[in-house]
Amino acid sequence: MTGARAMLPLGAALALGLWLWAVRDLPWPGWPLDPQAMTLDQIRMGYGMMPRGVVALLAGAALGLAGAILQVVLRNPVADPTTLGISAGAQLALVLATVAAPDLLGPGRWPIAMAGG
Structure with a gap:
């Protein structure tokens, strides 16, 4: 566990460095606030x-x-939604709602997925 904790700051520093390297040529420090002037x-x-x-x-x-x-x-320590069947239950509920009652998908898919998961 201590090895993983030691790798976290290193990974964060690496991600920040890669992001700063990727945006180094973009002219963003002197941005005007008006989109017409950009x-x-x-x-x-x-x-x-x-x-x-x-x-x-x-x-x-x-x-x-x-x-x-x-x-x-x-x-x-190895629990995740796929090993516990949460993802499969959500997908099954979405498939059943799509086939049997498509009107339930009107407000969005997440309530159906939450009910199935």
Whole structure:
């Protein structure tokens, strides 16, 4: 366990370094706040790439936290949704709702998946 804890800061530093290397040529420190005054590269970065990156990081963190909570609550270090059948139950509920009652999918698919999982 101590080896994994030692690797966490190293992995975070590596990820930060790779991200900084990838965005080194983008003209983002002097961005104007008005989109009319921005260049096409600034608009693409500010409204396309950065929000997607932030959402991807938040989604990954949320999924990792959910997996860690699942392992702690069940006191099983190898527990994940696929080994416990949670994913299969959610998929089965979605398939049954799609075939039998497609109107249930109107408000969204997540309530059906939550009921099945």
